[in-house]
Amino acid sequence: MVASALRRGAHAYVYLVSKASHISRGHQHQAWGSRPAAGECAAQRAPGSVVELLGTSYPQDDYSNLTRKVLTRVGRNLHNQQHHPLWLIKERVKEHFYKQYVGRFGTPLFSVYDSLSPVVTTWQNFDSLLIPADHPSRKKGDNYYLNRTHMLRAHTSAHQWDLLHAGLDAFLVVGDVYRRDQIDSQHYPIFHQLEAVRLFSKHELFAGIKDGENLQLFEQSSRSAHKQETHTMEAVKFVEFDLKQTLTRLVAHLFGDGLEIRWVDCYFPFTHPSFEMEINFHGEWLEVLGCGVMEQQLVNSDLEKGIIILTTGHLGGQRCGFGFSLVLDQRKGSISLSPELRFHTEQACSWCVSFLRLVFILTFYSAGAQDRIGWAFGLGLERLAMILYDIPDIRLFWSEDERFLKQFRVSNMNQKVKFQPLSKYPPMINDISFWLPSENYAENDFYDLVRTIGGDLVEKVDLIDKFEHPKVQNTPPGP
Numbered sequence: 001m002v003a004s005a006l007r008r009g010a011h012a013y014v015y016l017v018s019k020a021s022h023i024s025r026g027h028q029h030q031a032w033g034s035r036p037a038a039g040e041c042a043a044q045r046a047p048g049s050v051v052e053l054l055g056t057s058y059p060q061d062d063y064s065n066l067t068r069k070v071l072t073r074v075g076r077n078l079h080n081q082q083h084h085p086l087w088l089i090k091e092r093v094k095e096h097f098y099k100q101y102v103g104r105f106g107t108p109l110f111s112v113y114d115s116l117s118p119v120v121t122t123w124q125n126f127d128s129l130l131i132p133a134d135h136p137s138r139k140k141g142d143n144y145y146l147n148r149t150h151m152l153r154a155h156t157s158a159h160q161w162d163l164l165h166a167g168l169d170a171f172l173v174v175g176d177v178y179r180r181d182q183i184d185s186q187h188y189p190i191f192h193q194l195e196a197v198r199l200f201s202k203h204e205l206f207a208g209i210k211d212g213e214n215l216q217l218f219e220q221s222s223r224s225a226h227k228q229e230t231h232t233m234e235a236v237k238f239v240e241f242d243l244k245q246t247l248t249r250l251v252a253h254l255f256g257d258g259l260e261i262r263w264v265d266c267y268f269p270f271t272h273p274s275f276e277m278e279i280n281f282h283g284e285w286l287e288v289l290g291c292g293v294m295e296q297q298l299v300n301s302d303l304e305k306g307i308i309i310l311t312t313g314h315l316g317g318q319r320c321g322f323g324f325s326l327v328l329d330q331r332k333g334s335i336s337l338s339p340e341l342r343f344h345t346e347q348a349c350s351w352c353v354s355f356l357r358l359v360f361i362l363t364f365y366s367a368g369a370q371d372r373i374g375w376a377f378g379l380g381l382e383r384l385a386m387i388l389y390d391i392p393d394i395r396l397f398w399s400e401d402e403r404f405l406k407q408f409r410v411s412n413m414n415q416k417v418k419f420q421p422l423s424k425y426p427p428m429i430n431d432i433s434f435w436l437p438s439e440n441y442a443e444n445d446f447y448d449l450v451r452t453i454g455g456d457l458v459e460k461v462d463l464i465d466k467f468e469h470p471k472v473q474n475t476p477p478g479p
């Protein structure tokens with residue numbers, strides 16, 4: 001699909017679109033799902049309407065764009081369905097991390113979170129990851145919004161801030177993510193991600209290094225292509241080495257030893273430096289994951305979130321004259337006492353003094369891991385499963401056809417599996433043409449419409465021609 005050709009404008013365009021549908025007459029209703037009614041094209045919005053999702057009601061507004069097709073997928077959690085190919089990949093990664101990385105008490109170093117709700121706030125999905133307000137990844141045409149403040153997560157990184165604030169320094173997050181996308185065998189509006197985060201203290205990073213006690217994590221310098229302004233070069237190189245060694249071991253566990261790997265420099269808003277890992281699989285270089293050294297501002301949680309005010313009074317049995325207001329400014333990572341309210345420590349009882357001390361300690365503790373440095377990586381489960389099991393089409397993961405699912409019921413999750421195709425029938429190709437509206441149109445609007453009407457029977461949609469009417473300017477002709 002030529003994105004530039006689908007620009008918004010005050011012109012009328014007509015497009016010829018080729019739809020290729022791979023349909024097996026014997027199992028189309030079972031493997032790919034039945035065709036929904038035409039009235040289900042989109043979740044209808046009316047003034048004051050709400051959308052019910054996972055037991056919660058969300059008021060709809062001008063940003064709401066969830067389709068009924070996508071809503072039916074929420075909560076399926078393919079990565080948690082035993083013997084599903086995505087479950088196999090997740091469990092193999094978990095097994096590797098549990099065995100390879102053990103804490104001081106013999107317990108797994110990494111904790112795993114694979115049941116977090118896919119509904120997040122826009123702040124969690126974007127702002128907490130330092131994604132600028134004008135970044136194109138925020139576009140309504142690329143995401144599924146419940147309303148202006150809530151959405152279906154576009155990546156599992158939306159949970160990083162919360163988990164770091166819970167005091168975690170090594171964790172895996174697995175879940176379904178949602179992005180409006182084109183229609184072909186490699187793209188689907190719902191897919192599954194696994195990401196990992198690990199933080200290091202100075203002692204942990206330089207342990208076993210000669211004269212390691214003289215090395216530092218932080219300094220004040222300038223940002224370069226190789227490091228952030230707050231990191232020392234020594235700290236970055238050690239974190240980068242640990243990250244790449246961790247990922248090299250992981251892909252060797254999944255694909256076997258002797259795999260050729262290369263690292264490609266890239267850009268992500270939440271890591272620097274950043275890399276993509278590519279593997280040479282069957283003679284072809286394939287990108288399998290992205291990673292990098294976490295932005296220190298994210299680790300410190302010094303983010304533009306807002307101000308929380310905690311006001312309290314006497315806590316003990318006999319009332320004292322104690323009262324205060326505690327202001328936690330999460331934009332500055334600071335804590336202070338409100339000057340507007342009285343604060344009489346000389347009149348406070350032991351209960352209130354102890355409580356005040358506890359609040360200060362907990363607030364500073366939860367303000368971020370400012371004495372640590374870390375790495376993060378993220379990978380797509382479908383991408384790995386398609387490579388490992390030779391699955392040609394991403395939509396097959398949603399199949400409930402027993403002929404597909406039974407191929408992955410293995411006694412050993414590390415057993416090699418090669419997918420056997422289900423259909424022997426060739427695709428059918430249809431050409432259609434239509435006028436585009438003069439405004440408020442994104443190419444993903446059409447993809448969602450096709451998916452809602454045709455389901456997963458529509459294998460691919462390609463733009464093959466376009467036409468601009470030479471006379472009509474602002475008002476497009478009728479259909």
